[in-house]
Amino acid sequence: MSRVQAVFCRSGPWRGFARRVVLPWAFQGFRPEGDVLEIGAGSGAMAAELLATHPGITMTVTDFDEAMVDSARAGLAPFAGRATARQADATALPFDDGAFDLVLSWVMLHHTVEWEKALAEAARVVRPGGHVVGYDLLSTAPLRLLHRNDGDHLRLMGLAELRETLAELPIDQSVLTPSLAGLVVRFTLRKSARSGP
Numbered sequence: 001m002s003r004v005q006a007v008f009c010r011s012g013p014w015r016g017f018a019r020r021v022v023l024p025w026a027f028q029g030f031r032p033e034g035d036v037l038e039i040g041a042g043s044g045a046m047a048a049e050l051l052a053t054h055p056g057i058t059m060t061v062t063d064f065d066e067a068m069v070d071s072a073r074a075g076l077a078p079f080a081g082r083a084t085a086r087q088a089d090a091t092a093l094p095f096d097d098g099a100f101d102l103v104l105s106w107v108m109l110h111h112t113v114e115w116e117k118a119l120a121e122a123a124r125v126v127r128p129g130g131h132v133v134g135y136d137l138l139s140t141a142p143l144r145l146l147h148r149n150d151g152d153h154l155r156l157m158g159l160a161e162l163r164e165t166l167a168e169l170p171i172d173q174s175v176l177t178p179s180l181a182g183l184v185v186r187f188t189l190r191k192s193a194r195s196g197p
Contacts, residue, residue, distance in 0.1 A: 019049045025179075026106065026135050026186060032057050034101030039090045039122060040064070040108025044072030044083075051079045060100070062088035091117035098127040105134030107184075110156050116165045122189075123169045129193035132171075135186040138178065159185060 023046065032054050038047050041061035051059060059082065063069050069087045076083040088094055090105075091114050103122040109115040115136075122132045137156055159178060162185065166174045173190040 018046050019053075022046070022106070023049055027133065028177075028186070030131070030133060030188065032102050032104075034058075035099070036060070036102045036104060037093075037095070037100040037122075037125060038062070038104040038106070039088070039093070039118065040105060040111065041072055041085070042068050042108070044075040044085060046104070046106050047072065047083065048075055048079070051076070051083055058082045060084045060086070060095075062086055062090070062093070064089055091121060093121045093125050095125045097124055098130075099125050101127055101130045103130070103132045105132070105136070107134075107136055109134070109136040115157060119165055120169060123171055123191060126191050128191055130191050132189040132191075133187070135179075135184055138183060138185050157185075162187070 032050060033056060036050070036057050036059045038059060038061045041047055041063050044061050047059050047061045050057065059076075059079075061072050061076065061083065062085070063072065064087065066087050069085050073085040076085055086094075090108070090112050103126045105118070105122060109118055112118045119132070126132055138159055159176070162176065166176075166187075166189065169189070170191060171189045172192040173188075175188045177186040178184070179186060
């Protein structure tokens with residue numbers, strides 16, 4: 001994540017936009033419950049909004065960048081007892097199989113070169129009957145141009161590539177919704193209630 005992106009993710013305008021626009025669009029009526037993991041949580045702004053509006057959830061937020069973990073830890077301090085922030089690699093999550101009711105990923109997969117592994121890890125740590133919900137950027141000409149200087153630190157996904165990856169995961173339902181002129185894809189995955197963790 002660039003310095004500008006990191007500052008923006010910690011800003012009041014982003015928190016307000018996340019609460020009023022991004023979360024309602026990303027969830028589209030889905031209600032988070034139980035133990036929730038957010039991978040690539042950045043500053044924890046999205047987690048703070050969820051914790052404030054859903055008192056029945058507990059959250060573990062992770063990020064690869066230790067500075068962002070520190071920022072999330074500070075931002076989630078008002079939710080002590082319901083929120084934990086820790087450093088983790090999204091492609092090798094330090095959690096047991098089936099540890100969470102819900103795994104969230106908000107526009108972070110493209111920062112993970114091996115985003116297929118991150119999705120597989122999300123599916124691994126969600127409980128049978130649980131969900132993975134998120135959204136990310138698609139590989140389109142405008143977004144490739146916007147990220148042209150990011151080098152090998154990101155990898156935008158194609159919609160067909162994402163569908164192929166999801167077909168290999170232990171899930172029994174996936175819903176992909178391309179939005180914003182095809183720049184972003186929203187996804188909801190449901191892990192089979194009959195499968196092992």
